[in-house]
Amino acid sequence: MLMKHLKLPIIIVNYKTYSEATGKKAVKLSKIAEEVSMETGVNVGVAPQFADIAAIADTVSIPVFSQHIDPISPGSFTGHILLESVKEAGAVGTLINHSERRLKLCAIEAIVARIRESGIVSVVCTNNAAVSAAVAALKPDIISLEPPELIGTGIPVSKAQPEVVTETVERVKRINPDAVLLCGAGITEGEDVTAALKLGTMGVLVASGIVKAKDPRKVLMEFSEAITETT
Amino acid sequence: MLMKHLKLPIIIVNYKTYSEATGKKAVKLSKIAEEVSMETGVNVGVAPQFADIAAIADTVSIPVFSQHIDPISPGSFTGHILLESVKEAGAVGTLINHSERRLKLCAIEAIVARIRESGIVSVVCTNNAAVSAAVAALKPDIISLEPPELIGTGIPVSKAQPEVVTETVERVKRINPDAVLLCGAGITEGEDVTAALKLGTMGVLVASGIVKAKDPRKVLMEFSEAITETT
Amino acid sequence: MLMKHLKLPIIIVNYKTYSEATGKKAVKLSKIAEEVSMETGVNVGVAPQFADIAAIADTVSIPVFSQHIDPISPGSFTGHILLESVKEAGAVGTLINHSERRLKLCAIEAIVARIRESGIVSVVCTNNAAVSAAVAALKPDIISLEPPELIGTGIPVSKAQPEVVTETVERVKRINPDAVLLCGAGITEGEDVTAALKLGTMGVLVASGIVKAKDPRKVLMEFSEAITETT
Amino acid sequence: MLMKHLKLPIIIVNYKTYSEATGKKAVKLSKIAEEVSMETGVNVGVAPQFADIAAIADTVSIPVFSQHIDPISPGSFTGHILLESVKEAGAVGTLINHSERRLKLCAIEAIVARIRESGIVSVVCTNNAAVSAAVAALKPDIISLEPPELIGTGIPVSKAQPEVVTETVERVKRINPDAVLLCGAGITEGEDVTAALKLGTMGVLVASGIVKAKDPRKVLMEFSEAITETT
Numbered sequence: 001m002l003m004k005h006l007k008l009p010i011i012i013v014n015y016k017t018y019s020e021a022t023g024k025k026a027v028k029l030s031k032i033a034e035e036v037s038m039e040t041g042v043n044v045g046v047a048p049q050f051a052d053i054a055a056i057a058d059t060v061s062i063p064v065f066s067q068h069i070d071p072i073s074p075g076s077f078t079g080h081i082l083l084e085s086v087k088e089a090g091a092v093g094t095l096i097n098h099s100e101r102r103l104k105l106c107a108i109e110a111i112v113a114r115i116r117e118s119g120i121v122s123v124v125c126t127n128n129a130a131v132s133a134a135v136a137a138l139k140p141d142i143i144s145l146e147p148p149e150l151i152g153t154g155i156p157v158s159k160a161q162p163e164v165v166t167e168t169v170e171r172v173k174r175i176n177p178d179a180v181l182l183c184g185a186g187i188t189e190g191e192d193v194t195a196a197l198k199l200g201t202m203g204v205l206v207a208s209g210i211v212k213a214k215d216p217r218k219v220l221m222e223f224s225e226a227i228t229e230t231t
Numbered sequence: 232m233l234m235k236h237l238k239l240p241i242i243i244v245n246y247k248t249y250s251e252a253t254g255k256k257a258v259k260l261s262k263i264a265e266e267v268s269m270e271t272g273v274n275v276g277v278a279p280q281f282a283d284i285a286a287i288a289d290t291v292s293i294p295v296f297s298q299h300i301d302p303i304s305p306g307s308f309t310g311h312i313l314l315e316s317v318k319e320a321g322a323v324g325t326l327i328n329h330s331e332r333r334l335k336l337c338a339i340e341a342i343v344a345r346i347r348e349s350g351i352v353s354v355v356c357t358n359n360a361a362v363s364a365a366v367a368a369l370k371p372d373i374i375s376l377e378p379p380e381l382i383g384t385g386i387p388v389s390k391a392q393p394e395v396v397t398e399t400v401e402r403v404k405r406i407n408p409d410a411v412l413l414c415g416a417g418i419t420e421g422e423d424v425t426a427a428l429k430l431g432t433m434g435v436l437v438a439s440g441i442v443k444a445k446d447p448r449k450v451l452m453e454f455s456e457a458i459t460e461t462t
Numbered sequence: 463m464l465m466k467h468l469k470l471p472i473i474i475v476n477y478k479t480y481s482e483a484t485g486k487k488a489v490k491l492s493k494i495a496e497e498v499s500m501e502t503g504v505n506v507g508v509a510p511q512f513a514d515i516a517a518i519a520d521t522v523s524i525p526v527f528s529q530h531i532d533p534i535s536p537g538s539f540t541g542h543i544l545l546e547s548v549k550e551a552g553a554v555g556t557l558i559n560h561s562e563r564r565l566k567l568c569a570i571e572a573i574v575a576r577i578r579e580s581g582i583v584s585v586v587c588t589n590n591a592a593v594s595a596a597v598a599a600l601k602p603d604i605i606s607l608e609p610p611e612l613i614g615t616g617i618p619v620s621k622a623q624p625e626v627v628t629e630t631v632e633r634v635k636r637i638n639p640d641a642v643l644l645c646g647a648g649i650t651e652g653e654d655v656t657a658a659l660k661l662g663t664m665g666v667l668v669a670s671g672i673v674k675a676k677d678p679r680k681v682l683m684e685f686s687e688a689i690t691e692t693t
Numbered sequence: 694m695l696m697k698h699l700k701l702p703i704i705i706v707n708y709k710t711y712s713e714a715t716g717k718k719a720v721k722l723s724k725i726a727e728e729v730s731m732e733t734g735v736n737v738g739v740a741p742q743f744a745d746i747a748a749i750a751d752t753v754s755i756p757v758f759s760q761h762i763d764p765i766s767p768g769s770f771t772g773h774i775l776l777e778s779v780k781e782a783g784a785v786g787t788l789i790n791h792s793e794r795r796l797k798l799c800a801i802e803a804i805v806a807r808i809r810e811s812g813i814v815s816v817v818c819t820n821n822a823a824v825s826a827a828v829a830a831l832k833p834d835i836i837s838l839e840p841p842e843l844i845g846t847g848i849p850v851s852k853a854q855p856e857v858v859t860e861t862v863e864r865v866k867r868i869n870p871d872a873v874l875l876c877g878a879g880i881t882e883g884e885d886v887t888a889a890l891k892l893g894t895m896g897v898l899v900a901s902g903i904v905k906a907k908d909p910r911k912v913l914m915e916f917s918e919a920i921t922e923t924t
Binding site (some may be wrong): 014016017018019022023024047049050051052053054055067068072074075076077078079080081082084085086088089095098099100101151152207208 | 245247248249250253254255278280281282283284285286298299303305306307308309310311312313315316317319320326329330331332382383438439
């Protein structure tokens with residue numbers, strides 16, 4: 001799947017290594033995401049653990065993302081994550097440089113270049129406007145701003161630091177006008193999603209807000225409706 | 232599967248991130264490994280990439296190992312390898328500290344302790360006798376000696392440095408008499424396997440010797456027969 | 463200075479990257495440490511930042527330790543810490559594997575082996591009894607137990623977790639009867655030092671307890687007197 | 694020293710952890726660099742190991758650079774490199790992200806921001822045009838391009854890959870017109886320096902070409918004269 005086929009706006013649900021989103025539970029949550037996506041027409045992607053990619057990609061038709069890949073080609077890299085491996089398992093894109101798995105700059109550049117030739121989608125996570133601008137120079141498909149101090153807090157970046165999102169959009173667009181931005185961290189309600197879109201992003205990257213919710217379907221439905229109402 | 236159910240000696244085939252052992256090819260190679268194991272009665276395990284564990288464990292009944300796990304519990308660890316995830320996918324054990332994925336000492340200790348409670352098998356890779364002795368103090372299920380300078384060379388440790396294997400067995404047993412040792416690096420012929428067993432190991436960890444062989448089945452058969460003839 | 467010339471028990475003060483112990487302030491604190499050592503006859507060592515080693519070693523005659531070294535020989539390692547460099551600057555020993563600078567197991571082994579040939583003293587930090595036992599197999603000169611959860615808390619390991627210290631001494635001595643143990647974390651009073659010695663250690667590794675004290679001389683004097691009274 | 698006081702073009706000599714440039718030998722080499730600088734009027738800086746910064750800065754008046762700093766503030770960071778520490782020792786700038794000490798993107802951003810407020814000069818090393826463009830978005834004082842495959846080969850980037858230097862200058866200037874570029878790797882002769890300047894850089898970062906030369910003074914003189922002739 002090329003980026004041009006990835007419908008925007010998008011909600012990407014990062015399963016992290018939560019027990020609520022491991023193994024069979026990951027497949028079940030992905031079915032819920034698919035149902036919400038079909039009902040609302042909003043694109044919902046999921047980013048499960050590596051060992052769950054194949055089972056989820058075999059079960060649902062929504063986009064499945066890897067949580068990370070390493071800057072390697074096929075070869076002698078025991079214990080590393082190979083682009084070709086997650087792609088064959090069914091991933092249509094991958095997160096990289098998440099705040100819990102930061103990468104060296106030269107690795108980000110090498111990975112984004114590899115992804116560009118591979119026909120999958122790159123989503124590079126960033127922590128502030130300056131880092132986002134640096135990443136924009138590498139021309140990944142998507143940049144996802146997540147101030148790490150807000151992750152898991154329930155305080156949404158789109159409300160707590162709207163100026164950071166605005167500055168990020170501005171600095172990124174100056175370097176790469178085609179850049180697509182998401183934002184994340186602290187997103188728990190529909191209005192956080194609305195705020196994110198109004199600030200110039202094309203969606204959200206969310207984790208505990210969905211995975212740890214009492215009723216993930218309900219929250220995901222609220223997020224999706226916020227998108228259909230805004231766009 | 233507990234260690235007591237893991238039949239020894241064992242041949243573990245590390246698939247690394249070789250393209251010859253990724254995705255469908257990984258499943259196919261695992262079927263060959265299973266056939267050889269059934270024909271010869273020798274235990275053959277495979278260590279595929281994370282994204283391939285589930286498909287392989289669903290297809291074959293030989294032991295499947297993860298190539299690595301991280302020192303984490305379920306939670307916020309995007310892009311990391313959770314024991315529970317690879318176990319649910321079907322892994323009955325895991326390599327850790329491979330020369331291509333070395334770990335901090337405190338991580339090795341934490342992972343071995345977690346594995347001990349989980350009912351899967353720990354295989355800790357080491358590079359010399361002193362490091363093997365240190366690992367022995369942590370009481371993993373298996374220690375696998377692989378001098379990194381010999382990996383992928385075709386020069387087997389069991390022939391090139393038999394005294395390193397002997398010294399390793401000796402120093403390890405002094406600290407943990409129950410320790411099980413494998414050795415690896417440069418193993419390409421049956422006689423390398425025979426030599427490894429005679430030096431006091433309970434099998435071999437092999438990668439390119441099988442995966443990159445023109446006829447993996449033939450080489451694996453030769454290795455397995457070397458074991459049946461020696462034991 | 464060889465280990466045989468390092469008088470025990472010893473108090474080692476880790477300056478970390480505290481501003482109270484950087485540059486001229488580091489030299490001044492080292493003079494205080496030297497005065498206390500001369501007055502009480504107790505051996506007091508200091509572990510300043512790399513850039514301060516030379517000035518301190520030129521000024522005082524107490525043992526100066528590096529805070530870390532890398533597993534490298536002279537060569538192309540920009541930005542790394544070379545044993546020969548800190549030794550020529552005046553370090554007579556080095557900490558390694560501090561909780562704030564953990565190392566890979568194979569690096570610890572390589573560094574301890576290099577140090578053994580260099581005529582300086584190795585002090586390997588550890589976080590629990592199992593890791594200490596693993597390190598004991600590598601035969602460094604000194605092992606310093608510091609449960610990271612107690613560092614900087616003011617809750618001394620010698621009081622809060624005496625059984626951890628005892629178990630560590632026991633497991634370490636079983637593997638290397640000649641091992642010298644220190645303990646650290648939360649040490650702020652003379653009685654913490656007394657407790658540490660009574661549990662079988664040969665001194666303490668302390669940081670904020672001295673560096674952040676209102677009157678470092680007074681606390682260091684209290685620690686030293688606790689040692690003279692106990693031994 | 695602020696960037697505005699750093700005279701350009703500049704030759705920066707990276708001492709790495711070469712034994713020829715450790716301790717007293719580092720001071721001696723720095724005196725040679727100072728002499729050449731005074732004779733030719735060309736600015737020559739040196740980047741010694743951390744433990745040698747103070748002795749060199751006390752002895753010579755040419756700019757002394759640190760080889761690396763960590764993304765930290767004063768505090769509990771045993772074994773790390775604090776900006777304040779190398780600055781007090783006499784460093785007027787620092788290399789970061791050298792190919793032998795690559796950093797995470799978010800660390801580069803944090804360090805450059807800290808340096809900006811500190812009044813010292815930041816020199817960020819890069820490996821290609823895309824990475825240089827990304828770094829340009831962070832607005833460091835100097836960007837130094839060094840294709841790692843050429844380091845230590847004697848094949849100068851300015852001759853072997855002039856198009857890479859040209860592309861780098863172009864992409865960097867588009868993002869930050871004020872950017873100052875150096876290039877390095879394989880520089881061994883005066884004409885390599887001339888070529889570097891003609892391609893749009895403001896000098897060179899050199900290591901073995903000087904440090905490992907039979908007659909460092911002669912080579913440094915040749916480099917400096919190449920600069921006076923070109924500018």
